[in-house]
Amino acid sequence: MKIADVINAQHEFFRFNHTKDTDFRIRQLEKLKQLISDNETTLYQAIFNDFGKSEFETYLAELSPIYHEIDLALKNIQKWSKRQRVRTDLANFPAKSYLVPEPLGSVLVIGAWNYPYHLSLIPAISALAAGNTVIIKPSELPSRTSSAMAKLINESFSADYLHIIEGGVEETTELLKYRFDKIFFTGSTAVGKIVYQAAAEHLTPVTLELGGKSPTFVFADCDLPMTAKRIVWAKFLNAGQTCVAPDYILVEKSIKDAFLQAVQHALQHYPQTPETEIDPLTGRYVQIINQHHFQRLNSLIETAQDKVHFGGNRDTDSRFISPTILQDITFNDEIMQEEIFGPILPVIAFNDLDEVIQTIKQKPRPLSCYIYSKNQKLIDKILNEISFGGGCVNDSLMHLTNGNLPFGGVGMSGFGCYHGKAGFDTFTHYKSILHKPFLSEPSLKHPPYSKWKLNLLKWFLK
Structure with missing residues (x-):
């Protein structure tokens, strides 16, 4: 038709x-x-x-x-x-x-x-x-x-x-x-x-x-192995081609090295090279959708090649990009100028939370935000100060699975x-329906109008 x-x-x-x-x-x-x-x-x-x-x-x-x-x-x-x-x-x-x-x-x-x-x-x-x-x-x-x-x-x-x-x-x-x-x-x-x-x-x-660049905060008091495991799953599901994937990590500088080590450990079951034998049940690590998106992601890795902490392997023919971790990233790096939408995870270490929050607030509002901490004051601070569509505390992505939570963005997301x-x-x-019976009709709202009616109206409608 x-x-x-x-x-x-x-x-x-x-x-x-x-x-x-x-x-x-x-x-x-x-x-x-x-x-x-x-x-x-x-x-x-x-x-x-x-x-x-x-x-x-x-x-x-x-x-x-x-x-x-x-x-x-x-x-x-x-x-x-x-x-x-x-x-x-x-x-x-x-x-x-x-x-x-x-x-x-x-x-x-x-x-x-x-x-x-x-x-x-x-x-x-x-x-x-x-x-x-x-x-x-x-x-x-x-x-x-x-x-x-x-x-x-x-x-x-x-x-x-x-x-x-x-x-x-x-x-x-x-x-x-x-x-x-x-x-x-x-x-x-x-x-x-x-x-x-x-x-x-x-x-x-x-x-x-x-979409948008969804931040993930990782604080020193979190359960580090659990945090890394949950972030890795959420980021690299569908090879990072997820609108609510953690786009980048903001980790307290005191635990940056431990966090990177925990993430690398959590990636041990993810392939670093294209699989040669593919089982339809378990599949391959998901391909990048097409060559255009592959080349875009490939360019982002090449630009930050000296900051690759782990991964970074690519194969053009199979449109394969291994889970890639970038360290020592700043908000000025090219990887931070657009939504990544792929299996590349930049890590930014910070000391001053207020400074980081102000930087995020100057950028388009993200679709999601994730916070890993046991400190309720820190959690509340981020929830109250940063505008975003939705998110999780001590998890990522899983808010989508609760049908009682509306899902959507705000602003540019x-x-x-x-x-x-x-x-x-x-x-x-x-x-909207107002349904009245034919019982009576007050004369107050009908002409002729008078001063006493106005006074009564003001008292009645206060």
Whole structure:
């Protein structure tokens, strides 16, 4: 189908209230969950062919969160969709006040390449749970993954309800010419600005999930082996191609050497050269998505070659970059001028926490921040002084797994949020209703007006 035909069909389908039935939404989400479950093998193979990503990592970071999001929605759709009573003020007594949740309408979800199933389907699940029709535009970079999703969904769902449109910049540009009732975009800040500008032509509300340089603070009182283990997993998952990965480390100078040693120990099971034998279950260490991104990361390592503490091995043909630790980094180094989005971890040692905080506050607000310490005063200081989307204390990345925590950025790292109830709310409009009976009508607000009425009004409305 042509893009215009799909969009028009979805507008028409929504107009006839088909998606407002919560039982219909539940059936569709159950169908989607079963479809994914029945075709896990196909999905594993597609993403393995694109990234070399293992079944284990794909289930952990892609499919499991999708199942969790569907289950959370199925459990709560009926409750989330009910009218919500709120207090009525004295001026409107007697009356009742309530909010009526209603779906926004036709939604466009533009997914990202680094977690192609997760970042395309989870926003779509929230939109479907809220009662919208959805067009998904997955990233074209992992082409086999995109094709696998499109084939499964487009053969199983009617295009006027849920449909995937594949393609690159041309198709995305074409989609953005049309009016949607909501656009949800995950990707870079640069492309996010383009999406936002296109949406403004139709006054379409937008949620932008972007990125940024997410700092990680490591203090001397932390559990060092545990800290290193958790940071290494979070940073090098998906070869660092994660928007909420620790982008750089700020470690107290007194423990810098011990920290570097602990990180190197935590990396003992990570490959330093490309694997020759690849098991689909365990996969290879995830590849860099394409040669463009490989060369960008390669250049960052070459620029800081004299600061490589560990790793730094690269192989162009297999797009392999081993986990790489850089030491003696400053905020002026090239590696600190942009989000890394790869398996390179700069380490900055510091003595003056206030100075570091002020430096971070002068930069764009990060998507995430992580703090490793047992000192609540230090923790509170950072939480209170640094603005960021979300994060963890004594862990990294894992805040994403809690459906009760809204996920989103702030400032240049994005705006709007999703996951769980927050996702339902993102794709919902709450109509505010004041419902009065025909019992009486106070003369106070009606003419003729007088001084005594004004005095009474001031007393009454204080």
